[in-house]
Amino acid sequence: MPKILIVGGGYAGFYTAWKLEKQLRPGEAEVTMVDPLPYMTYQPFLPEVAAGSIEPRHAVVAHRRHLKTTNIITGKVTYVDHARKVATIQPPVGEAYEFEYDIVVVTAGAVSRTFPIPGVADQAVGLKNIEEAVYIRDQLLTNFDKAAGLPAGPERDRLLTVVVVGGGFAGIEIFAELRSFASSLLKRYPELSFEDTHFHLIEAMGRIMPEVSLKTSHWVIKNLAERGAQIHLETQLTSAVDGVIQLSTGESFETDLIVWTAGVMANPTIVRHTDLPIEERGRLRVRADLRVGTDEEIIEDAWGAGDVSAVPDLTGAGVGGYCVPNAQHAVRQGKLLAKNIVASLRGELPRQYYHKSLGAVAGLGVGVGVLQSGKIAMKGVIGWLAHRGYHGLAMPSWERKWRVIWGWWNNFWLGRDIVSLEAVQHPRAGFEEFAARPKPAVEAAPEEPAKKAPARKKPAAEKQPAEVTAK
Template identity: 45%
Template structure:
């Protein structure tokens, strides 16, 4: 069968890799990729981008460059009516449009799993995209400027208090990299010392890094404690109204920086589809990555994978699902693209099967933890494995070369620790010097 139209919703790990493979395997098919952003964010590099180890531009992959054989639509899918095989799209500008399809890959990814905590909406910072990573970097460096300038002790203590909520990989890496960067920056602030900074990790469970064995999580906690970080396990954030942090263990203190990394949940866009989902809002999938209903029947032409999909893990005990990791997402995307090609050609799809090989995490420059194929590494070897693995996984040779160049330059040049806070409000300075129309008319 030829002339198939395949709609890819979302251009994250799943969407990008699936579209790349489909465009090469089905040359006569039309592959349409819809995403609000013109790039794919390689999220494992967000901590390195925030810490200044690599350029933020090198942590993202331009869609139009990589998907040259696909049609890229910059917009947001607002509804999927699969019973009609039609998706409604709201482009960046202009009227909404409908896109029909023969097959749809639903992979909008996930969003931060937040809670209705007083003050979190107003004072919390997420860590899911490149904009948030750049903002956090600028914000932390600005707090150092504030602390070095003020003569008020309370203001200085508040500026130098940094709270991270969530002890998974995102939270641990973000905390460790930002503390490492701030400590490095103190050489330019002679009035500040490292013991004046307070870095707090708040984790609701009794351990960090649940993806690795407990001894590796315990090692991570010990290393962070050696660096003077305040680790609060079995503790929850109760409130942060006006930046006043209240923890479930009874302690309260002011902080200018509150970073939320406590897990993810499926994209709310899935609420606007007629596809079957499980109790956690994920799309139900068979091991072939095809969408299935509650009775296990295949929903023809619908596919999903990644964070927003409930995919059986055939290498684990019955009932277990694949974890929401980039490791699974990339492999699922390739298997799914191959299966779509098989179905289009009239053949049966193949089950996705991949045993999780392990995890790697950076704890700052030259520090890390890794557990791969049962082998456990710490310190410099783990850090080197972390970099090697993710350099091999970021899409495109272009990005691999740019990341390696960034790392190589960092061996000979000091890390850049300057804040570019004006990026957050680029029009403010121009607006301040531009008189309002009423004043101008009155002057005449």
């Protein structure tokens, strides 16, 4: 029975395994998926998680709950040696070991791409996983708690200043959602006013959201400006040391929260540690039928999809001729990849990936959103409903869909939960502070050597009687 190894359990990897379970016949192949995390993150929901609109656990899909027959290995693939058909797996505990396979599927995803700007690595946080979104939410809430106890001044301004770097879809959504969240918090903090909050988005290009029309992007900028959020176009971040923001325009201000969304890159753990072909931008070289290789040469029994792969965009709409790294492509590629693998096992030819985007939706805070489909653009409440409707249905499995939609329904009547759980970063702090500890052993003082007492002359009165002496 052939062994299929899926490297990565994100969108493409999860959907590949999920669909293989439904399409493979019993005993036709054995599927194993390896990922450092035990769940898939639905990344379009991360801005709403950060803004308190979605419960964090509802935005992830547990591998072991929804993959019934796939072998799940929680670990990291550190090398893929396709010449030997062996992958090296490093588990969380124990020594690394080799895993033999017959077919490899590389769907390791992407990570945040940063630049060597002073302070960014020490001060900023990305938006690629659920833990980062939770951190952003708790940090903003905690900063409001701290600022409420301070007088107006530089320290309060620093705590209530939010900076987002990157004006793509992810950057604009997290920026707008946090602006919406902060505005809703003000009614709970009478000590603070709207003017105390400061929101800055930094974008090096001359426009935002290239996925929508220029007219729609201008509407988004105007809408955010009316809500007290400032967008710096054609501006670069030059330094963020100690939270002091320095811009290429000469502007400078301090912040306690920097969110980095300025690009992604293929997972370097895989693309830098494999003998599979890698293209000039550091992605796995993949054909339109999702087999690894080129039009002239096919690497047998190797497949790739998702953000880690350079998949040709046959519609001609992709940047540089390749599919852009987003969830819309990764999900569809994963589904087709499962079909193509099954077809290959049965001696059939695989199909080429072709997907023409029907449009894009973005949530800009509760009640505000945009939808762009061709030349048609919907803004405001209609765009927001389209955003929630699309992603609510796109969330894998009805169990997850129900949890997300039920959470939105509860928030509609009860409002967003504003409890910060920042203390979870150091869960044992309270216990350690008051925990009883054994008293340290007291070391005995070293004994001094005994001194010989000098001979004492008995006084005359102590002399024994003569008769005793005589005896």
